[in-house]
Amino acid sequence: MLTQRTFLFTAAAAAVGFGINAYAARQIEYKSGIVFPEPKMVAPGKTDAEPPADATVLFDGKDLSKWNNGDNWEIKDGVATAKKSGITTKEAFGDCQLHIEFATPEKVEGKGQGRGNSGVYIMGKYEVQILDSIDNPTYFDGQCASIYKQSPPMVNASRKPGEWQTYDILFTAPKFGEDGKVTKPAYATVIHNGVVVHNHFELLGGTFYDRPPVYQKHAEKLPLSLQYHGNPVKFRNIWIRSFEPLVGKKPE
Numbered sequence: 001m002l003t004q005r006t007f008l009f010t011a012a013a014a015a016v017g018f019g020i021n022a023y024a025a026r027q028i029e030y031k032s033g034i035v036f037p038e039p040k041m042v043a044p045g046k047t048d049a050e051p052p053a054d055a056t057v058l059f060d061g062k063d064l065s066k067w068n069n070g071d072n073w074e075i076k077d078g079v080a081t082a083k084k085s086g087i088t089t090k091e092a093f094g095d096c097q098l099h100i101e102f103a104t105p106e107k108v109e110g111k112g113q114g115r116g117n118s119g120v121y122i123m124g125k126y127e128v129q130i131l132d133s134i135d136n137p138t139y140f141d142g143q144c145a146s147i148y149k150q151s152p153p154m155v156n157a158s159r160k161p162g163e164w165q166t167y168d169i170l171f172t173a174p175k176f177g178e179d180g181k182v183t184k185p186a187y188a189t190v191i192h193n194g195v196v197v198h199n200h201f202e203l204l205g206g207t208f209y210d211r212p213p214v215y216q217k218h219a220e221k222l223p224l225s226l227q228y229h230g231n232p233v234k235f236r237n238i239w240i241r242s243f244e245p246l247v248g249k250k251p252e
């Protein structure tokens with residue numbers, strides 16, 4: 001029965017496929033008429049975790065020389081551990097793709113927002129939360145991978161304390177008018193340990209602990225910060241790529 005059904009399905013699919021092919025052969029190819037520049041070659045890393053050739057490597061295990069206050073953090077065995085203060089990149093970024101690996105402390109201490117807290121502050125203003133979110137109740141829009149006080153992650157893809165985790169973040173910087181009002185909000189797509197947790201999320205403004213999100217006009221590019229929240233969260237393999245849309249033109 002199953003075999004016969006499979007055969008009939010295959011035969012039907014083949015007939016449809018043949019029909020489409022025969023139809024396509026008679027068609028004139030559609031062309032948009034837009035002249036695009038050729039996409040430039042970017043050599044990817046050997047794995048998706050490795051920086052592509054055009055990435056700015058912000059931490060490769062050796063030093064935090066690309067960061068202000070980098071001296072405040074401890075570097076040992078290729079790993080940087082948060083201490084004393086937050087750190088901020090010397091370079092500014094706008095639209096970007098960020099890869100970052102982190103581990104909350106293996107020794108579980110504190111609770112809620114006091115356990116394994118750090119954070120990725122894109123443009124120094126928009127926080128993707130880092131927290132130990134394994135058996136650690138807190139407000140959902142403040143758990144690991146939340147856009148802080150704006151949206152919980154769609155799912156909790158956290159690994160255990162002490163285990164390495166990844167964020168791959170795509171960020172579109174907001175745009176502002178002359179009058180200071182936002183004309184295009186910021187968007188963030190966040191993939192946590194290979195699992196999408198925010199899909200093109202529209203940010204409501206900067207992320208704050210003590211007030212609602214709000215946009216305040218700022219430069220097109222700003223430095224990236226990593227938070228120190230009193231917990232020795234570990235980091236490794238941090239890289240970032242700026243990107244911009246490839247714009248084509250229709251000849252007059």
Ligand code: MG
Nearest residue numbers: 117118119130
């Ligand atoms: Mg935080």
